[in-house]
Amino acid sequence: MHDFLAHFGAALAGTLSPAILPGLALGVAGGIAIGALPGLTATMGVAVLLPLTFGMPASVGMAVLIGVYVGAIYGGSISAILLKTPGTPAAAATVFDGHALAQQGLAAKALSISTVASFIGGLLSAAVLVTVSPILARMALAISAPERLMLALFGLTVIASISGNSLVKGLIAGIFGLLVSTAGLDYVTSHPRFTYDQLELFNGPPIIPVLVGLFALSEAFAQMEKGAALNATDAYRAFKRQYLSWTEFKGLLPVILKSGLIGTLIGAIPGAGADIAAFVTYGEAKRSSPDREMFGKGALSGIAAPEAGNNGVTGGAMIPLLTLGVPGDAVTAILLGALIIQGLQPGPLLFSEKPEFVHGVFAALVVGNFLMLAFGLLGIKLFCRVVELKKSHVIPMIVMLSVVGSFAMNNSVFDVWVCLVFGVIGYLMQKAEIPSSPIILAIILGPMAEISLRQSLLMYEGSYAFLWTRPIVLAFAAVIALSLWSTWKINRQQRRAAKEAAWEG
């Protein structure tokens, strides 16, 4: 323990030195900017900046990339809250309550909640990484295809929570999303499904254009209907300079801590990333909240939970990377490449051979989260300028960013077509009062569910015995049953209360 503290203290001092701190700070600031731009993900940010780190010492290069990772996951929430356009898929769940709060003139409060929750979630995951990473890495290794299937199914139960007024319409949207997710080469046989000879569809539907189309473009079309009202003063523009209060923070802390821990655990599971963590923590926060009817209308927990959850993934995803040399998600896969390029081989030996480097990574994650908090809180006033602009001036900018964001990931005009198609679908769904968020959830979780089911069946030679012979699967099944039962009970109570209110009225 003494050795660990000495190493960590030295690494912390090194990270705060002029050799590393400016690079880390630039990485965090750049990451926030990249995350806030629709279409540019944390993965893309780390990939773009990777070549710049080749000439740097390993500790500095890694600090820059960790800064981008931490900043980008948080930055996605800024455009999600202000423009209803999640900068990254990880911020999709933040849209529901973040944008609803911004529309009430409380954008500063929404942004401050997102910043503080992201900071605590990220710091918590760094603490878990520092203290119990070897134990968690062994646990994560025990998670195989059947457990991943149950995790995906658990995530899909969130559809029941985000379906709005009609559960059936939410389920229809979810099934549509799952159908969209089957497009591409089949995972087992490589048979093309719903690809229409388009090479761009062979890897599955491009998630960023779908996300941008459903959330940003459809909203731009819906706003255009208002015509003259676009220039009038409305609640959205009645901006109030209210931030997260101490009392509100104390009330949110349990949700933030729980979501941060869930995010860290999900991050440690290879194949499950920040987007999944955000939806799972949002659903869990809604299920366990006494004010669940406020969710979707600007619930503070509805912002805090997904933000703590998705930033919790940053430390969690590092656990299998550093302890086993297995990347937990796409970003850590790039970080693995960066380590190998620097002549380092992640895995158990890294801890004994290069303890100073490992502790440097821990320290960069901790300091990176503090920098993110500082930049986030200092930037709120600047970010909020967006809500003071006329919507008629914001809409063309949203459309241009939607186009460029869709194009950017693959440099493909095909992706812009996908964005337009899903923008029109999202607009029509708004007219039919069908929620669009289950589509995104289903597209994110669908491939994981299908691959895991088919891998499980192959592992068990066609038998479904994995459903009742594996303890973690049984535990997940119990959690899913409990979650569905509690959602059903909550919905029944809400319907009853609404009926009683109608009778009294």
Place this chain on the structure above:
Amino acid sequence: MTSRMKKINIAVVAVCLALAGYVTTAAAAFRHAAGDNEPGPAFAPRLLAAALVLFAAVLAGQTLFAKTAADRPDPPGAGRFLPPMTGMAVLFAYILVLEQLGFIVASALLAAAFLLACGVRKWYVLACYPVASSLAIYYIFRKLLIVFLPEGVFHF
């Protein structure tokens, strides 16, 4: 449920049934070559098509048996379909010419068209905003983030 929402729901049911029919037909052509230990590429689409039919039937039932309420008055501005339709058409045309005209020119035209569709009539806004915004976005994405945006016939 309002009569307008009932009509919309029936349209949603029709779309769901058509989509389920198409998916089931298309899935029949998916080749299953991985042996008997796994359900094959058609399994998930077929299962989802069946679920879509089931929930479409539930929605149809809910719609047909619900009491019809009077239509709510439209919120201000609602029902003006021309501006969003114009927006969709402009974006359609934009994607068609994006690679030929290049990002800066096409996006400046796109921004100007959307400003007009949003009711902006001030000439200096229509002149400056599209050019400045498309140049700024091009600079950030092309020069700083190394995203290869189409240059078209004009090279910058």
